[in-house]
Amino acid sequence: MAQWFVMYTKPRMETVAEDNLQRQHYRVFFPRALVRKRRPSQGAVEIVEPLFPRYLFVHLQQGVDDFSKLRSTKGCVDLVKFGGRPTPVPTELVDLIAQHASDQGVLNLLANQELEIGAKVRVAEGPFEGLVGTIAKQKSADRVLVLLNVLGAERSVEVPSVTLEKSSQ
Structure with a gap:
């Protein structure tokens, strides 16, 4: 049974990792957030940024998918591990985030502000x-x-x- 795992990426390379994982036919979920930030020259601006900087979710099946080639995927560092083993994330967590996100994976956090x-x-x-x-x-x-x-x-x-x-x- 396939489960969601967390991929740790190189700094500001989440979209590169997402693209390259998708090219390898992995199912990837990269949640982003629409937020308002202050910029010294522009004042408050609305931007889309990673919900979890340097992290994205990859849907993998243990025993079927080759986890070792993920480390050499451009933009990726490695799967998040506990006790030296990749640890799945509860599907309910990913589903909850996806449920509140747009089709592009963007959560509108301005509505809460x-x-x-x-x-x-x-x-x-x-x-x-x-x-x-x-x-x-x-x-x-x-x-x-x-x-x-x-x-x-x-x-x-x-x-x-x-x-x-x-x-x-």
């Missing part, structure tokens, strides 16, 4: 990193006013929306 007034958020980077607050106002397309508890009092702070993540607190 929609910030509403009153939502609890955590500052993920910058001088207020780690603080939890409440969104008070949308200032522009990429900046929000957040109420943070600083020095025992609630203060309003304007931060880039890409530095925030939803909080469960």
Whole structure:
């Protein structure tokens, strides 16, 4: 029975590894994510990047597929191993990721970043990193006013929306 395994790739060579594995007729799943990043010259931009940098999934059958030739595939380093043996990944995990991805394997993580007034958020980077607050106002397309508890009092702070993540607190 075929199972999913994790392939470790060379830096920024995931697509090269994916192409070369597919040319060898392996079933490959390379999940990517649509995210918003801040660029100094451009501000917030939407980009597609690997969901798991340097990793992709390969569908293999132990005893049938030759695992040794995978290491010499351009872009690949080796299968992820535990105890010196390639270890399969639960099929349910790969199915769950694929279920939420587009046909091209891209997960839209921007949909989860929609910030509403009153939502609890955590500052993920910058001088207020780690603080939890409440969104008070949308200032522009990429900046929000957040109420943070600083020095025992609630203060309003304007931060880039890409530095925030939803909080469960």
